[in-house]
Amino acid sequence: MITSVLLSSIPNVVHGFGTGAELVPAVLLPVWESRPQKKQVHGTTAVRIAESRQRAGEADAFHTQQREIAVSVITADCVPLLLARRDGGHVAAVHAGWRGLADGIIPRVLAQLEAGDEWVAAIGPTICAACYEVSEVLALDFARRFPGIPAADLLPSHRHLNLRAIADYQLRKAGVTAIDHAGGCTCCARDASGNPVFRSYRRGDRNSQQHAGLYIVG
Ligand SMILES: [Zn+2]
Numbered sequence: 001m002i003t004s005v006l007l008s009s010i011p012n013v014v015h016g017f018g019t020g021a022e023l024v025p026a027v028l029l030p031v032w033e034s035r036p037q038k039k040q041v042h043g044t045t046a047v048r049i050a051e052s053r054q055r056a057g058e059a060d061a062f063h064t065q066q067r068e069i070a071v072s073v074i075t076a077d078c079v080p081l082l083l084a085r086r087d088g089g090h091v092a093a094v095h096a097g098w099r100g101l102a103d104g105i106i107p108r109v110l111a112q113l114e115a116g117d118e119w120v121a122a123i124g125p126t127i128c129a130a131c132y133e134v135s136e137v138l139a140l141d142f143a144r145r146f147p148g149i150p151a152a153d154l155l156p157s158h159r160h161l162n163l164r165a166i167a168d169y170q171l172r173k174a175g176v177t178a179i180d181h182a183g184g185c186t187c188c189a190r191d192a193s194g195n196p197v198f199r200s201y202r203r204g205d206r207n208s209q210q211h212a213g214l215y216i217v218g
Pocket residue numbers: 127128129130131185186187188189
């Protein structure tokens with residue numbers, strides 16, 4: 001399990017980013033059954049969760065002010081973004097791949113949360129730019145959409161897109177400046193034995209992905 005030092009400093013909030021060896025972070029297990037019933041679709045819908053096992057439908061961001069209810073997302077290269085208000089009273093989990101980043105799921109959920117500098121954010125294990133080659137068309141589209149991100153950050157090398165840089169930029173633009181980058185690249189990170197640490201869609205993992213989530217302790 002991967003954790004964020006920044007999120008760990010928030011009172012009454014428990015969080016974790018899963019790995020290939022621990023797909024569901026063990027710290028979430030006590031409330032795991034409470035998580036919303038959902039289907040992630042690389043969209044921009046954010047759902048307020050008010051009850052255990054809520055039917056959230058097709059959505060990619062979930063937030064709650066209820067205690068003992070986990071909000072989580074599944075990823076295998078996309079950005080898993082966990083957010084908490086500094087007082088520990090409101091938490092959110094966001095799944096953002098290239099499509100969600102381009103379409104603005106992060107600004108959308110931040111607007112719904114009325115988030116600003118009273119919130120902290122942790123971006124978990126995400127495919128790195130070196131591993132993430134995209135089409136020429138997509139690379140040009142991102143350069144056009146995000147003129148505010150230095151080219152060296154957005155596309156560090158030709159057609160290699162940096163998803164983390166986009167998430168970071170969108171958070172800062174909304175006033176969330178306390179941002180932790182936790183975990184490495186889902187595609188190329190290796191453990192001491194040389195085995196992959198995470199599940200990666202790009203590397204070929206199609207059927208199992210890691211979960212990232214958090215909850216407010218009751
Ligand atoms: Zn990589």
